[in-house]
Amino acid sequence: MQPFRRFSAVAVPIDIPNCDTDQIIPARFLRRAKDDPAYARFLLHDLRFHADDTETSFIFNQIPYTNAQILVCDINWGCGSSREAAVNALMANHIRAVIAPTFGDIHYSNCIKNGLLPVRLSAANCNHIRIQLHESPGASITIDLDKQAVSGPDRKGYMFDIDPMDKIRLLHGLDDISMTLEHQAEIEAFERDYRKKNRWIF
Amino acid sequence: MWEPIRKVVNAPRSHSKTLFEKIFDRHVIVTRESGDALLFIDRQLIHDLHYRSFEELQAVGRTIRYPDQLFATPDHSVPTTAKKLTDIPQGEMRDTVAGLQEAAERIGFTHFDMTDPRHGIVHVVGPEQGITLPGLTLVCGDSHTSTHGALGCLSFGIGSTEVKHVLATQTLWQRKPRSMRITVDGTLGLGLSAKDIILTIIRHIGAAGGTGYAIEYAGSAIRQLSIEGRMTISNMTIEAGARFGIIAPDDKTLEYVYGRPYAPTDEKWEEAMAYWRLLPSDDTAVFDKEININAAAIEPTVTWGNSPQFCVGISDVIPDPASEADLATRANMESALTYMDLLPGTPVNKIDIDRVFIGSCTNSRIEDLRQAAEVFKGRSVVVPTLVVPGSGLVKSEAEREGLDRIFINAGAQWREPGCSMCVAINGDVLSPGQRCASTSNRNFQGRQGMGSRTHLVSPAMAAAAAVTGRFTDSRRLSS
Numbered sequence: 001m002q003p004f005r006r007f008s009a010v011a012v013p014i015d016i017p018n019c020d021t022d023q024i025i026p027a028r029f030l031r032r033a034k035d036d037p038a039y040a041r042f043l044l045h046d047l048r049f050h051a052d053d054t055e056t057s058f059i060f061n062q063i064p065y066t067n068a069q070i071l072v073c074d075i076n077w078g079c080g081s082s083r084e085a086a087v088n089a090l091m092a093n094h095i096r097a098v099i100a101p102t103f104g105d106i107h108y109s110n111c112i113k114n115g116l117l118p119v120r121l122s123a124a125n126c127n128h129i130r131i132q133l134h135e136s137p138g139a140s141i142t143i144d145l146d147k148q149a150v151s152g153p154d155r156k157g158y159m160f161d162i163d164p165m166d167k168i169r170l171l172h173g174l175d176d177i178s179m180t181l182e183h184q185a186e187i188e189a190f191e192r193d194y195r196k197k198n199r200w201i202f
Numbered sequence: 203m204w205e206p207i208r209k210v211v212n213a214p215r216s217h218s219k220t221l222f223e224k225i226f227d228r229h230v231i232v233t234r235e236s237g238d239a240l241l242f243i244d245r246q247l248i249h250d251l252h253y254r255s256f257e258e259l260q261a262v263g264r265t266i267r268y269p270d271q272l273f274a275t276p277d278h279s280v281p282t283t284a285k286k287l288t289d290i291p292q293g294e295m296r297d298t299v300a301g302l303q304e305a306a307e308r309i310g311f312t313h314f315d316m317t318d319p320r321h322g323i324v325h326v327v328g329p330e331q332g333i334t335l336p337g338l339t340l341v342c343g344d345s346h347t348s349t350h351g352a353l354g355c356l357s358f359g360i361g362s363t364e365v366k367h368v369l370a371t372q373t374l375w376q377r378k379p380r381s382m383r384i385t386v387d388g389t390l391g392l393g394l395s396a397k398d399i400i401l402t403i404i405r406h407i408g409a410a411g412g413t414g415y416a417i418e419y420a421g422s423a424i425r426q427l428s429i430e431g432r433m434t435i436s437n438m439t440i441e442a443g444a445r446f447g448i449i450a451p452d453d454k455t456l457e458y459v460y461g462r463p464y465a466p467t468d469e470k471w472e473e474a475m476a477y478w479r480l481l482p483s484d485d486t487a488v489f490d491k492e493i494n495i496n497a498a499a500i501e502p503t504v505t506w507g508n509s510p511q512f513c514v515g516i517s518d519v520i521p522d523p524a525s526e527a528d529l530a531t532r533a534n535m536e537s538a539l540t541y542m543d544l545l546p547g548t549p550v551n552k553i554d555i556d557r558v559f560i561g562s563c564t565n566s567r568i569e570d571l572r573q574a575a576e577v578f579k580g581r582s583v584v585v586p587t588l589v590v591p592g593s594g595l596v597k598s599e600a601e602r603e604g605l606d607r608i609f610i611n612a613g614a615q616w617r618e619p620g621c622s623m624c625v626a627i628n629g630d631v632l633s634p635g636q637r638c639a640s641t642s643n644r645n646f647q648g649r650q651g652m653g654s655r656t657h658l659v660s661p662a663m664a665a666a667a668a669v670t671g672r673f674t675d676s677r678r679l680s681s
Contacts, residue, residue: 017530017531017533017534018409018410018508018509018534020509020644020646022644022646022647022648022649023646023647023648026648026652027625027626027627027649028626028627030251030278030627031251031279031294031295031297031298031627032294033254046647046648046652051634051652051653074530075410075530076409076410076413076443079409079410079413079443080345080440080441080644080646081344081345081644082343082344082345082359082360082361083361084361084362084363087361102410102413103413104413104443105379105413105414105443105444105445106345106359106360106361106440106445107361109360109361109364110361110362110363110364113361113363113364114363123530127530163236163237163238163377164235164236165234165236165238165375176363176364176367176375177264177366177367177370177371179375180240180367180371180373180375181371183231183232183240186231186232186240187231187240187242187371187373190231190232190242191242191372194242198473198477199470199473200466200470200471200473200474201244201335201338201466202270202271
């Protein structure tokens with residue numbers, strides 16, 4: 001997993017409250033392998049493409065936002081379905097961070113597991129940054145995970161909270177399984193005791 | 203047969219725990235300083251869309267730690283006209299269903315294939331088979347895994363990386379969520395159902411109201427519901443943003459679980475009971491948030507927007523965004539009305555529909571089908587209507603009761619079990635612009651096919667819409 005320390009990139013505002021994972025990637029693409037060469041197109045597909053596959057005027061299709069690697073979104077980003085394909089579609093477009101006031105719980109966790117940084121800022125701050133991004137197309141944002149700080153297009157700093165373990169995971173690009181296996185002895189001891197006390201489960 | 207489940211009264215406040223905490227704490231293997239806990243996972247359910255997990259784990263040299271605690275059935279990709287794998291046309295749908303079957307054969311975990319009468323939607327099959335039990339931790343790579351909370355099971359939806367983590371280690375890292383109790387008291391009106399309760403709850407707390415919380419449902423109206431009704435409530439918890447929607451086990455739960463194929467028997471049943479009896483939240487347990495809902499005020503409910511929080515009663519009109527003070531919400535309402543092609547002020551019972559879907563992990567169990575059949579009896583559908591049972595066993599029970607004849611005689615289509623037009627990737631889709639009365643759980647843009655317009659309703663309301671061609675108060679039609 002690619003570590004996330006400090007990252008600067010063009011950001012795109014996505015002004016859709018409750019943008020569910022069905023919008024991020026429609027269900028009909030869920031059977032595709034994540035290394036499918038068409039995967040990048042699946043992101044926000046039905047907002048970005050007409051039925052005849054031509055592009056809509058959706059902001060992510062507009063230069064210079066096409067270069068964006070950070071999304072700035074509205075409340076409840078990634079609610080709904082647990083599909084990790086939503087994260088795969090973001091990553092296929094080289095998106096490395098999403099900033100939003102609130103995230104769907106499962107989508108948030110899926111982001112973390114893939115090294116994509118979800119940043120929670122207040123609704124007022126997200127709104128403020130989105131307005132700046134509309135006013136200055138192609139403006140960059142810098143995110144410093146170690147300092148837990150976002151520097152907006154106006155160079156103003158915004159601090160954010162993140163779970164300490166999630167932070168370590170992202171800073172070092174750790175995958176969960178190897179981290180879990182550090183606790184192998186504890187797991188085995190737990191299992192022996194648990195199986196003895198809960199015969200009704202096994 | 204068993205002692206009734208009672209609350210532990212007068213537990214000292216400092217030691218008092220919620221139902222959720224009791225199950226959570228029992229499964230903690232180790233807790234890190236940060237508060238992250240490594241949980242033991244008792245059971246995992248798996249469906250066709252996760253078939254690649256097995257080869258991906260194999261590629262990195264990992265094995266399945268507890269194949270006996272893994273239960274699979276294909277549901278998302280099964281056409282409802284197919285009875286067996288070879289009935290599915292060649293292509294990605296068939297490859298997906300075949301991929302799960304091959305993994306099951308190679309690794310040796312339980313798999314209810316399309317020809318097995320126990321086959322169906324994973325969230326219908328789990329409880330039906332007694333795989334879902336009170337006090338367990340149960341996960342599945344599907345957000346509607348909250349369903350199993352209806353049995354007092356700590357169940358939650360996970361992503362595919364977590365699916366593989368559980369396959370390889372039978373554990374998962376979690377932080378204990380905040381706690382919320384939603385108490386629904388009062389008597390639900392005649393002809394209303396669990397669907398109307400949960401839609402009302404989501405309207406009340408909002409689509410993100412439960413984010414970061416584990417919800418426990420309590421109160422007389424919840425206790426009065428059958429286990430199947432409770433599953434409808436827990437199922438849609440994720441539509442309020444919470445991954446967990448748990449209900450304390452009571453005598454109804456025990457009665458439901460007892461004798462199911464994978465439920466414990468004899469001394470093991472007694473051992474389980476000794477644990478289950480202590481599960482209900484202590485009287486002195488403190489929740490981070492408390493919500494109260496009056497069941498008596500609930501009406502048959504219809505959603506009008508692209509988030510389940512946008513719903514109204516059948517006697518209401520489509521709300522006017524102009525009367526919404528919050529500008530962001532106003533804009534959200536306006537775009538939903540544009541997408542849904544609805545005008546503010548339109549009476550809900552004047553909205554014509556094009557299609558009806560009765561099914562999904564929310565509403566495809568036998569009681570749901572009975573409620574729909576009650577309305578269909580002696581009437582005919584005026585729009586194409588699809589009725590899809592949740593499992594092979596639900597299907598055969600419905601046929602034993604003659605419900606299939608009622609649906610078919612009314613002109614509805616009676617299909618094979620699966621997710622069908624809830625996720626709409628099995629060939630059952632709406633055409634662009636079509637308006638559907640659906641018993642499923644999501645009215646998102648494009649959910650039932652590109653450009654589809656979904657209105658979420660109860661089974662009785664869906665049936666009433668099918669026979670009248672518009673939203674109609676089902677209480678006026680029940681025989």
